[in-house]
Amino acid sequence: MQSTMLSAGDPIEARCTKCRKNTDQVIVTMAEGNPDKVRCGACGREHKYRPPTAAKRPSTRKTADHKDDERKEWKLLRPGMKVEKAADYSMTDPYKVKMLINHPVFGLGLVQRVVGSQKVEVLFEDGKKTMRCK
Ligand SMILES: [Zn+2]
Numbered sequence: 001m002q003s004t005m006l007s008a009g010d011p012i013e014a015r016c017t018k019c020r021k022n023t024d025q026v027i028v029t030m031a032e033g034n035p036d037k038v039r040c041g042a043c044g045r046e047h048k049y050r051p052p053t054a055a056k057r058p059s060t061r062k063t064a065d066h067k068d069d070e071r072k073e074w075k076l077l078r079p080g081m082k083v084e085k086a087a088d089y090s091m092t093d094p095y096k097v098k099m100l101i102n103h104p105v106f107g108l109g110l111v112q113r114v115v116g117s118q119k120v121e122v123l124f125e126d127g128k129k130t131m132r133c134k
Helices: 058-080
Strands: 011-016 021-031 034-040 046-048 100-103 107-116 119-124 127-132
Touching (some): 058 119, 100 119, 107 127
Antiparallel strands (some): 021 034, 100 107, 119 127
């Protein structure tokens, strides 16, 4: 067991509720080997020690948010889609923006963007997917 051996007067990174972020703080008092009171080096406020918040991982969170947004977009657009106009998806067919397709796996989809010469971005109930086309 290795002790960090902190004591009053030591600098420590902690969360400051006033600054609303992790700041460099100084330990004012210790309690049972742990920081008790600390003073924020940024705003000078003394308060109870709060461990610094872990850095967020934006990449993974963003992906989840993105999916949510796409599902919301689907719900928003779904009432305006004329199902009877949807054509069965075939990668040998040409597609244009705003066309509706019926995919055997993903279901009803709305073509939203031509991505490349033979690819379109399609919004399905489960989110956007890039599909091959002619
Ligand atoms: Zn502060």
